[in-house]
Structures are given as structure tokens and as C-alpha cells.
Amino acid sequence: MAEGWEPGPELARIAHLDHDRAARRGYPEAVLCEPKSVEQVALIAAEVAAAGTPTLFTRATPEQAAAVLAALSDAHHDPVARVVAWPAAAPEPTGGLVVVVSAGTSDLPVAREAELTARYLGRRTQLVVDVGVAGLHRVLGHLDLLRSARVVVVAAGMDGALPSVVAGLVSAPVVAVPTSVGYGAAFGGVAPLLSMLNACAPGVAVVNIDNGYGGGHLAAQIASS
Amino acid sequence: MAEGWEPGPELARIAHLDHDRAARRGYPEAVLCEPKSVEQVALIAAEVAAAGTPTLFTRATPEQAAAVLAALSDAHHDPVARVVAWPAAAPEPTGGLVVVVSAGTSDLPVAREAELTARYLGRRTQLVVDVGVAGLHRVLGHLDLLRSARVVVVAAGMDGALPSVVAGLVSAPVVAVPTSVGYGAAFGGVAPLLSMLNACAPGVAVVNIDNGYGGGHLAAQIASS
């Protein structure tokens, strides 16, 4: 054992996919691609193909998405949201409506990731774009839609003020997703994160910066009934 | 107008209570006592008594609580949660079960504030105490209760690891309330806040540090159906 060391079989498997997750938590498996190599993503996609487990690949670079599609050629790829979903067809929706609001154009990728996640977890979804608080009439113009939602997801960067405003207008819970949109003292999303944690209206649930997947997942759980 | 300045009548009213809130959002008014003077709290309590609006007074010091009880003598005061509720009787519960979990003894005030808030917003609640991750058998011993909840609220300080563990065990959403319990590199609740925002299990909704009211309010909204 003291000589040139060889990786044992336990290294061959770089990840333990949790195929029971659907059973245990009721939702598909998700694979966060970003910190993984293209080779690791390809390996996992092959295992998904073999096992037939419904899976969302999130934060996939074009190269990672191609690796997934090579193994799961009938998957759905949304390049804006950076999501690859397999199977391509979302389940028949149940539960309440999930409305996703994007404060600005640049928050769209995160908002789309949230919307797709909620849809593939089995919810009806609706996306509203570019309704920042600097033009209140934009928000107020969607009031009926917002009030028809079981949960509203709001993706916003910069001052992160939109969730406070929306939460003051509806009785449903609001899932706030801070984004890294902004510069300088936005500090990569810290400014909207702190705004949202300190929202002056109650009923705001905060997730990690740029975490569209987490926001959509949480919304789907809330809107399950 | 240039001489010795006198406060006009607009100053006589230091706060605009939002009596339509119940109608607009469906829940009682809440008054955050902490940053207000005892006099301000007394003034607001008198206005609540006059208007008859169901109200929760949160983060009330003993002096502030006494001021509220002077105006609303039949209110319910919970000194651990630092909450005064009027009227004392919570509404007949509707919706799903809210289970509130306190990671440690010192997280109890925040957990109680969350539980009381959810109860006065009309939910059935159950409180489980001192089930930190250092003794996993404690969490696992409550698995059936946790899985029967429509939403689980977890109050935890220090490493803030409990919401990740609970979210991995149940399919309901988890509302995570970081507490300022801890010292040194806990930085007044920053450590558990960051843990919860980075929970490795999806479905974790984070609110502000020590914000038991916010956590309970969010849980009541989620469990409304």
C-alpha cells in the first residue's frame, strides 16, 4: 500500500445521483452544472439516460448543454435560462398559478430559470418582464395577474425594491430572488439581497443571489395546493 | 413663517395605521415596537383600541408591553416571544399545519414569535424545541410530525445547518429564520444567514435575522391552503 497510489473504484463514481429524490421529495433531480467539468456533466447525463430519472440541468454553459444533449438528445434546452430539461415535456400542471416577475431586462435569465423550474415541477406559470419600481405604472398595470397568483416570484437586482412593493399589493407570499445585475455598490447582488431581507412588507421569502432554480423550486412547493 | 417654528397638525400623527390591511392582505396589523418610544407605542395602542383592529405588537420590551396592556387590558402577552396580541383569542384555524422547530434553547424566543404569529394569522401550529444537528437522532425522532406539516419554520443560530437537513427530509417548503445566537464569527446572525441562503437542499425560504414575526407570517401565507 505504500507504493505508487492508485485511485480505487470509489473514485470512479464522482457523484451519487439521488434517484429516490422524486419519491422522497416529489420532484425531479437537479444537477448544478456550473462548477462541474464538461466531462463530469457528460458522465452524469449518461447515468440519467440509463436510469430514466427526470432531471433538470441548471446553469449549463453551451458546452455543458451540448454534452447533456449528446446523451439526452430529446431534452429541452433554454439557452437564456441556461437550463436543459429531460424529458422535454413538463408534467401536467397541478396546484396554483406561479407568476414570475423580472424587474429589468437583465434579470430575465434568472427569471426564466425560475419559471422553467416551477413549470417542470408541475405548476402553471406566467412571466412578466421589465416592471421596475422606477415606473410604478408598470407594476400597477399587472395588478390583476399578480393578485391571481398563489405565489409571486420576483427577480431583481440593483436596489431590489420590487419585492417590497409587490408584497404590499398582494396577499400571496412573494419569493424574492436577488440578482447580480448592477455594478459598484451593488456588490454582485448584495444590495438587493439585503433590501429583500429587510423588506418592509411581510411575506417575502428570500433565496440566494441569482438562484432562479431555488426560487422556482420554492414557488412550486408553495403553489402545490 | 420665518419665526419660531411650530409643529403643524401633520406631526400630531406620528404613524398612519393601515386599517385596510386586513381587507387588502387578509391578515391583522402588526406594530414593531422595538425602535419606538414607550409613548409612541401607547399612542398606537390607544388608536388600535379605538378602531378595534386586530393587531400584533412584536418585539415589545416589558415597558412597551405594559403600555399596550394599559390600553388593551384583555390582550394576550407572551413575554418569551415578546408579543402582545389583541384580541387574545386567535382566529379559528384554517389551512395546513405549521411546524416550528427551534435548533437550540436560545433560539426559543424567535421560534415562539414565529409560532404565535402563524397562530394569530389563523393556522394550526406545533413547536418542537432543541433539535440541533449535533444530535441527529433528535431531528429524526420528529420525522412524522415534520412530514405532516404544510410548511416547517426552522429557527437556528450558529452554523444554521438545521434547515438544510430538514429540507432534505420533507417535501414541504422550509422557512429558515437565522438567529443572532452565537458569538465571535457568528457575527450577530450572519453565519446562519449565509448557511441558509446557501442551503444545499432546495426549498428553503430565508427571512431576516431574528425575524420570527416575518417567518411566522410567511408560513401562515404558505399554509393558507
Next chain:
Amino acid sequence: MAEGWEPGPELARIAHLDHDRAARRGYPEAVLCEPKSVEQVALIAAEVAAAGTPTLFTRATPEQAAAVLAALSDAHHDPVARVVAWPAAAPEPTGGLVVVVSAGTSDLPVAREAELTARYLGRRTQLVVDVGVAGLHRVLGHLDLLRSARVVVVAAGMDGALPSVVAGLVSAPVVAVPTSVGYGAAFGGVAPLLSMLNACAPGVAVVNIDNGYGGGHLAAQIASS
């Protein structure tokens, strides 16, 4: 020179009051009381009385205010704003209207300090209280007043969202004063400070946390014509 050291006359004067300031910048002298001892404040007040220079004493504790009033018995003391002004009569107002908005009850001391400062620097002022973004109808109810201002000062803590909303509604510049109102991840005013620096509407001028004096001074300069 090497023996027991004695403070020379240059120490007798702990401060160099800048009596030419009015001439140079056009506004009264201001003395920030907070970091000074009661004795130092008394000394300065005596010098002001001797020199007859119009002066604002800001962030004065009750003890410091008493020390000022001992030397300048006809001064105006506003205990909420923690300001002592001498002479008590504000100058005849010139320039445009300064509207000061307080997001919540607890932001009132800072808002009052800003209003008083602008008034003693020679502007007409109007104070609007408790109009947080959680109830948009409150802000919108003051739209005419807001649009009649040459500059609007907004004092807000917690999410600091109000300046963005106001700046989107008016064409005048908005002076945003973050307050230390809030707890947990408000970090003593950092959260609203960052929100305001990242306001999604342009035209927001930010000053230091709780700096009502600075906000009022800036507003008076902006509204000078």
C-alpha cells in the same frame, strides 16, 4: 523642556470655530455635539454667544442641549430632532420648497433633523410622515405635494426602497437619507444605504446613514434657486 510637561495655550482652544463660514458658504455654523463632552459643548456655546454667530447644534443629548441653553437661553430646542438652533427664529425663507418624507415612524427623528436644517438654512419646508412602500397608496396620496417640491428629502431605513419609488414619480432631485432603523441584516443602515446607492431611478443623492443634518443642508443648497 524635558521635565513635567504642561499643556501650552494652544490646547486651551479645543476647537477653531469657523466664523467666516456664513460669509464663505452662505450658511450658519454647525456643531456636531455627539462625540464631544458636555464641557466641550458648553465652551463652544459660550463662544457662539460671545461672537453672535448663528449656529445649529446637532445630535445633542439632553445634557448637551441643556449646556447650550445655559449659554444661549433663547435658542430653540427640538428634542425629537436633537437640534438646538440659535437664534430661534429661522431666516425669512427664499428659494424653492423642500419636502421631507419619513418612510416610517422610527425614521422621524432623522426626517425632523433634515427639515429643521433646511428651514434654518432659509427654505420653506413640509414634512410627510409614515409613507412606506408597503402601502403604495400612501405615497401616491401625496403626489401633488411631492411634484411641487424643488427637492424631496426621503429618510428611510430597512429596505430603503422609498427613494427609488419617489424618484420615479417626480422630476426634482431626491436626497436619500438612509437610517439605522431596522435590525439583523439591516446592519445599522447598510441595507438602505446600498439600496439608495443602487436606486433604479436616476436623480437620487445619497448622504451618510442617519445624517439628517447633511440631507437637509444639501436640500437647502439645491433649493436655493
Next chain:
Amino acid sequence: MAEGWEPGPELARIAHLDHDRAARRGYPEAVLCEPKSVEQVALIAAEVAAAGTPTLFTRATPEQAAAVLAALSDAHHDPVARVVAWPAAAPEPTGGLVVVVSAGTSDLPVAREAELTARYLGRRTQLVVDVGVAGLHRVLGHLDLLRSARVVVVAAGMDGALPSVVAGLVSAPVVAVPTSVGYGAAFGGVAPLLSMLNACAPGVAVVNIDNGYGGGHLAAQIASS
């Protein structure tokens, strides 16, 4: 609805340009290019061309600027300030003089962005470069110009000391724009940002780090009369 999901028409419009802004706030539309893709910028430029709304494109990379110029060939492009303005001619100036001061050579892009913004919002402007506090004679040499301004914009990185010095010399308000110039403990502009928020002279209005557009906009509003 459960099969392969298609983006609805609401996604076709990635942004809601606010053509009423000029009417509502009195200034041209602005498009922050940096966080947008070249395609998104091109789409918006085409819409601007169709609608004929005066617009400033800010923080434009060379590729983004080219995309704008493809749609609006007679626009003015300033590569140092990274601004594209359409129409190229600034409005006939009204109001007071805006003097823009650049502390160092490296602060020039931000200072130019501020100057151009104020000019296209209808103000006379003057730019003074490289007058850091390490050589006070440089600042003092421009004293007459500084004192003739209705508002002074100061762009400075590193120690951010210049706004304090300038504000002590003039009676006009000073708009301070911290820049990310510096290294190490400058922390990408945090050091000058904090200096400016703590300026020992009153009358300093702070905007976000590197926010030349915001600084110029605010200055134009202040100097409107």
C-alpha cells in the same frame, strides 16, 4: 399545456421602453448597455429609431456601440465616456453651469460620462482634469470656475478626498462620484465611497461607484434653475 413549452409573445419583448419618461420626468430615456447582450442592445436601438425617442446609451462596449450606430447612424459616440447619444445634438442649454472635476487621469471616463449626461439633459458644462488633493495648488487654481458653478461634480477614486476639499471651498452642492480607480484596500471604489459619505464638509451628494451617468443626471436636475 404540459408538453414542450414555447415562449409566449410576452417574451418577445425583453424590455418595456418608457417613452413617457421625457414627459413625466423631463429628460431623455437612458439604456444601461453593460449587462445586456449585443442582440438586446440592437433590438432596443431599433425600437428607439422607430419611436424617435431621444436616448442615451451608457457603458457601451465597442461592440454594443457599433450595434447602436447600425440602427442610429447619426448618433454621437464618445468612446472614452462609453456613451452613445441620439440625436447627436444636445439640447439648447438652460439653467446653471455644471462643472465636472476629475481627480486623476484614470477618473476621466467617469467624469466624461457625467459631463456628457448633463449636457444632453440640457446644461452648460465645463470639465477640469487631474486636480487631485496631493497638489492643492491645482484645485486652488480653478477656484473662480468652481465658484461660478451651480453644481460641481467630482469624480475621484483612491482616497476620495477631493469632494470634501471642494465642498469646503464653494457654496454650491457637490455631486461626488466615487470611482473604482485604485487597488488593494481601495476595494473597487469602496474607499472613496466611504470617504465621500463621511465628507467633513456638508453639501456632498453621493452616487454609486463609477456612476458617471447618475452623477451627471443629478447635477442636471440640481442646475435646472
Next chain:
Amino acid sequence: MAEGWEPGPELARIAHLDHDRAARRGYPEAVLCEPKSVEQVALIAAEVAAAGTPTLFTRATPEQAAAVLAALSDAHHDPVARVVAWPAAAPEPTGGLVVVVSAGTSDLPVAREAELTARYLGRRTQLVVDVGVAGLHRVLGHLDLLRSARVVVVAAGMDGALPSVVAGLVSAPVVAVPTSVGYGAAFGGVAPLLSMLNACAPGVAVVNIDNGYGGGHLAAQIASS
């Protein structure tokens, strides 16, 4: 001495390798490659070859690894762990068992670096991968192995919750290595670092973010008897 300056011989040696280290501390020399140029690494490798000192080259880029292998052709290179070890054969193991646990797939490089370091410092090692707290059954499935260790090394990013859980299950000390895996409010490893420093179970020894070498070294020292 005042003319054109020439580097003296003291500059020829850019580093003083500490060949007595093995004698003094009982372990091989280590060279942190990352902040060094390829030329510097090559120079050091040549000196190692000349002196015959057992050495670990850590955080080696492919180019740096190639430079080492050029001088020490029989060294062992592990590209995942980014380690080059010379001589290739680890010493005959003594002391107790070091179990290394990787919370997620993306923590594997750090975990491997820790494992290799402990092995080349003379310990038996075992690696367990992808056992995050979101699926507790994974951790519990390795309980016997964990309890057989003299020390457990845990590499984890994101919420960093695994060391708390493991430390609560075993009586051996746990070496916690926070990783920079995660995004947003993970802040490059700060979130798991703080979690680990605040672990609610005692017996958790924390090292620097991504410091697999340090974690493995510490584990080898602990397990020396």
C-alpha cells in the same frame, strides 16, 4: 553604487528551500505553485532533484506540473488534486486512519488534495464522495467507516453543514475544509467557512478555504498516533 543597478547574487536565489524541515517537523517539503511563475517552479524542482528532498508540489497548473515533471520525471501527478509528489511512492503508512469526505462532486479536487497530502505524510486514507446533508442517508450509510477513523476530513462548500453533522456522529476530531464551491452569497467560500467556525458540535478544526493541503497535513499530524 549610484549608477544603473544590477541584481546581486542574493536575488539569484528566489527561494530558500527548507531542507531541514523533514528533520525539524517530520514531514516532506511543500511548494505552493499557484502564485509562482512556471520558471520559478522549474527552478525549485531542479533544486529538489539536486537535493533529493521528498516534496509535494500543490495547486499546480498543467504548465507548472509539466515543469516539475521535466525535472522529476518519476514523480506522481494527480491532475484532479493538482498535486505532484516526489518520490511517487508514499511512505509506508503508520498511525491511524484518515477518512476524507467530499460533500459534493465539486468539492472533490480539494478532498483529493487532502487525501493525497495525508497519504504522502504517511497515513492510511479512505475517500468518500458526494455525501451532502441534503440526503442524510448517504452520511449515515458510511457511519461504520467514519467511526473507525482517527480523524475525519470534511470538504464542503455552500452551507458547509456537513462537518457539524459528522462531528455529532463520531468521537474523533473533524478537520473541516471549506471550499469555494457555490455562488452568490457563498462569497467564494465565506459561507461554509463561517458555518464551520460556528459548528454546533465541538471538535471541528477549521482550515483556510480550499486548503486541501492544510487539511490533509493537519489530519496526518493528528493521526500520527
Next chain:
Amino acid sequence: MAEGWEPGPELARIAHLDHDRAARRGYPEAVLCEPKSVEQVALIAAEVAAAGTPTLFTRATPEQAAAVLAALSDAHHDPVARVVAWPAAAPEPTGGLVVVVSAGTSDLPVAREAELTARYLGRRTQLVVDVGVAGLHRVLGHLDLLRSARVVVVAAGMDGALPSVVAGLVSAPVVAVPTSVGYGAAFGGVAPLLSMLNACAPGVAVVNIDNGYGGGHLAAQIASS
């Protein structure tokens, strides 16, 4: 269930003491007194007395210590370390020697807490005081003792440089306990915490700021054989 709410029996027990801990992890129970009320501490002490479980009460104020001694009159109270230990007699020591080093006089309470903890967990201990790096001869004067230790605990505030120096002198692992001693840019212990995490000598295990208990516990585990 909808009327005035009464705490159920599950609230009567504010804490679940983990009497199996000794069996499971091999060490006595510990109660962190600081965040608990005197009443809570008294309740727990009474339960300890009833159950007969060896227990350390840490960070006890004089009032909390008195409450413990009221229930456990034969306990040992160390007011400097703020520890109350029951039973008073430490177990017969086994394993290796634990040397605890205090960098300065003010680090003594933390160092003593570490030493007592290790002693009550069954190790031989030795305490060395006031050997900061500003006078290296002090450290070097204890070299033989330091090299005879199975593990060295170093408590240091301010620059936190001592663990690096000690770790470079011995082959045993070093447990580094940063303290909040210092002011200004020591930031309550952050400066020594970061120094220790970046120690240039390997083999440094860091625990939380002021966590003498954790440092002593870890040392006892390391020195168990």
C-alpha cells in the same frame, strides 16, 4: 383550539440535555450559559444534579455561576475562565500532554477555558502565559515544553501571529484560538482569525473567536492517544 393559547407540555422542557453524549462521543456534556437566562441555567443545573451527568458550564456570568452552584454545591468554579465544572474532580488523565499558550495577559480567560476543558476531558495540561511574538525570546524559552506536547493550543488576539511561529517550531498540531482582544481594525477578533486561517506554517487548526471551550475540546480529542 382557537381561543387563548396555552403552552403545551413540550414547552415545559426548554432544552433536551443529551445524556447519551458521554457514551456516544466519550466526553461530558457542556452547557453554553451566555445566551441563556439565569432561570434557564438554574433549571438545567437542577436536571444535571438529578441525572448525575458530568457537565461543564461555560461562559457563565457570576449570576449564572451562582445559580449552578446552588444546585451543584460541590462543583468547581473558575471565575477567570468563567467555567463551572461538575464533578469538581477532573478524570484521571490519559493520552498526551496539552500545552496551552496565552499570547498576552488579556488572552488569559480564553486560554484558561481551553486548559480547563482539556483537563476535564481527561488530559494532562500545562499553561504558559504572555509569550507574544514581539519578544521572541519568550517563545523560544519554552521550546522544550512546546516540543513535548501532543498538541499545543495557542490563544492570541491582535495580529494573531503566534500560532504561525509556534507551528513552525514543533511537529505537533497547533489549535489556534483567536481572541477578541484588541481594538480598531482587530474587528472583535477578525484580524487574528484571518491570520490563523492563513498561517504560513501548516498544521494550524482554527476554532471560533474566543472559543476556549472548543479549542480545549479539540485538543483533548487530538491528544487522546
Next chain:
Amino acid sequence: MAEGWEPGPELARIAHLDHDRAARRGYPEAVLCEPKSVEQVALIAAEVAAAGTPTLFTRATPEQAAAVLAALSDAHHDPVARVVAWPAAAPEPTGGLVVVVSAGTSDLPVAREAELTARYLGRRTQLVVDVGVAGLHRVLGHLDLLRSARVVVVAAGMDGALPSVVAGLVSAPVVAVPTSVGYGAAFGGVAPLLSMLNACAPGVAVVNIDNGYGGGHLAAQIASS
């Protein structure tokens, strides 16, 4: 050894005074009183009296100062600087002149501590007060004195801009002492600390926040010849 533990003789001495320091570094011993108990300070003062070592007691509360004077009745106590010096007579001055500048009245305690330290380390000193950059004429009025110094110490809080200005006016090095004077975004001295570290004029030596002793010590060393 396993029974009730007694502190050994090594604990009787809580500190190792470094009486050789004067010989080794050429300056008197210094005792930082702040983090020590009154008893500890009294013990140390008694030892100083016995050994006859010249000593500075810094950051002494009135109680600590009284304890020192009880043992060293002929010591010099400066309550503003919070310094007690023994012997009272400073040494015959040698070397160059140390000019100490206080930006504002509130920086005076720190400036005095610096001046006294330099004086007791054997330098001529001169103190200039209240010369902040908001009134440049104040600084410029002392230009001759500043230019006659071998080193200038500048104590400043808030924007910390004064050292940059002074360093641009003199050829001597400037020792910059940031103070915790200020509020809000001054963050207890962080704002001036960062300003000083980023001073746009070279030749600025920074010490810890409020570290008047360190600033004076450094100045005395610089001005030794």
C-alpha cells in the same frame, strides 16, 4: 493529579514584563490598560514600581489610572489622552521635531496620546488642533510649522482626508492615525482607515484606528535622527 485542580505558580504571574525592552529597542515599556482588569493593572504598576522601569500606561480608565497612581504616586496622568507616565519627567529631547495635527476637536484624545508618547520617547513635539480639510485655510495657516517637522502625525476621523492633503504639502513622512470619530458609514474608523491607506500622496504611514500610542511611537522612531 486528577483531583480538584489548583493554579500552579506559573499563573501567579499574569504577565511577563519585558524589562529588557528599553535596552533592546531603546524605549520605555508600555502597558495597554483597556482590556485588563483594575486588579491586573494594579499588579503591574506595583511590579513597575519595584523594578524602576520607565513605563507608559495607555488607554487607562479613571479607575485604572487611580490604581497606577496608588503604586506610582509621582506619575503624570493626562486624562484627555488617558495616559499615565512614569517617571513624570520626559527625557531630554533629541532628534527632530514631531508635529501632531488633530483634524477635529473629537480627534484630540488620540492626538494627545500620540504627542505624549513621542515626548516620553524623547522627542520635541508640537500639537495643532482642529484643522480639518473643510477649511483649507486652517491647514495652510500652519504650513511653516508643518514644513519644519521631521515627521507629522495626523489624527483624523470621518473622511480621513487630511493626511493626503498634508503629505502633499511637506517632504517629511506623515503618520496617519484614523480615529473612530464619526457615525453611520464611518464604521468605527474604517472610512478614514481606508482613505489613509489609499492616500493619493505617497509618504503616508498608517497605524491602527485610534492608535495614538502607536502613531506617537512610530513618529519618535522616525524622528530619532
Next chain:
Amino acid sequence: MAEGWEPGPELARIAHLDHDRAARRGYPEAVLCEPKSVEQVALIAAEVAAAGTPTLFTRATPEQAAAVLAALSDAHHDPVARVVAWPAAAPEPTGGLVVVVSAGTSDLPVAREAELTARYLGRRTQLVVDVGVAGLHRVLGHLDLLRSARVVVVAAGMDGALPSVVAGLVSAPVVAVPTSVGYGAAFGGVAPLLSMLNACAPGVAVVNIDNGYGGGHLAAQIASS
């Protein structure tokens, strides 16, 4: 003036070189190249050539260095220190000896920049490399040299412990230059910066992270006599 705007002549000069600096402060001009474009650097070099002012170009990329050498072909370029000096010959040295110490190999560029700066400002210099505190014998081996210096410059990253150790060994002042060497919780040089600001030995002068130029400049001023 309202049409297409043209840069006036004041923009042609992007920088105001301060040719009187040598007279005023006694040292050559310095140009920080890093934040400037190659074109700007070339322009400045041409002006230097025309004016004949001795100048140091610091933090020059290879491209920037080439641009300087194109205008000043007989300048001295040190690629490790990233310095270009003109004229190439340093002045005849005066004053005391400046010893520059590099804690590790990777700190060498900063140490070299400091040494070159001191040399071109007219001091004798000596460089000592790779003497980190993990091997104290390295530092102690240079004790005579260190004690012969008028000032010691120490460049160190990671734990930044070396200045404390050196300052405890010599009576001369120590200029501490924190470097960005390290990773993880070194936070780009924050860890050594804080260590140095909290050095437990007095006499440590801190400059900005990686500021070799500033460290060398300060040292040259200190050693001027």
C-alpha cells in the same frame, strides 16, 4: 453650443504632470501605469522626455513598459518589479540603509518595487528574500543586517506575521507592505493588512496592499537622515 459637442483643448491634456514636485517634496515624479491605457502612458512618457523630469513608471505591463522605452530608450526596466526608471542611474545615495525583506518567493515583485523606489529616491538598499516566520532561523540569521538598517521594509502576504516579529527585534521603524499573495480567507491581502495594523510590537507603519512603491517611498523619507 447646443449642437454636436467637441472636446475643448482642456481635454487634450489628460494629465497635469507635477514638474515642481521634485522641488516641493524632493523626490522624482511617479506615474502609476496600471489604470491607464497604453496610449495615455505613451503620451506621458513623451512629455517626460520633453521636460527632462526624473520619473518612475510603476506597475507597468510589458506593453506599457515598451511604450515608455519607446520614448525614453535609455530608461531602466525591471520586469519583476514592473518598474521603468528614467534616468537609469539612481542618484548617489545619502541617508541611512533601507533593508527590504520579502517573506516569501511570491512577495518578491512587491519587495523589488519597494527596493527600487527607495534606491531611485536616493538611499542605499539591501534585499533579503524568503524569510517567513514558519522558519524563524531564517529571520534570526539576518539579525545583524536588520539591526544595521535605518528602516526595514517587510513585504508579506498570507498571515502577515513577519513585521510583528521583525519589529520586536530591531529599534528602527518597520514599513509593512501587505501583499495579495494567498488565497481563500486571505481575501486579496486583507488578512496580512489587518495583521500588520494590529501588530503587537509598536513601530509598524502600514501602507496599501501590494503598494511596493509607497513602501519604498516612505522608507526613503524615513531614512533621509
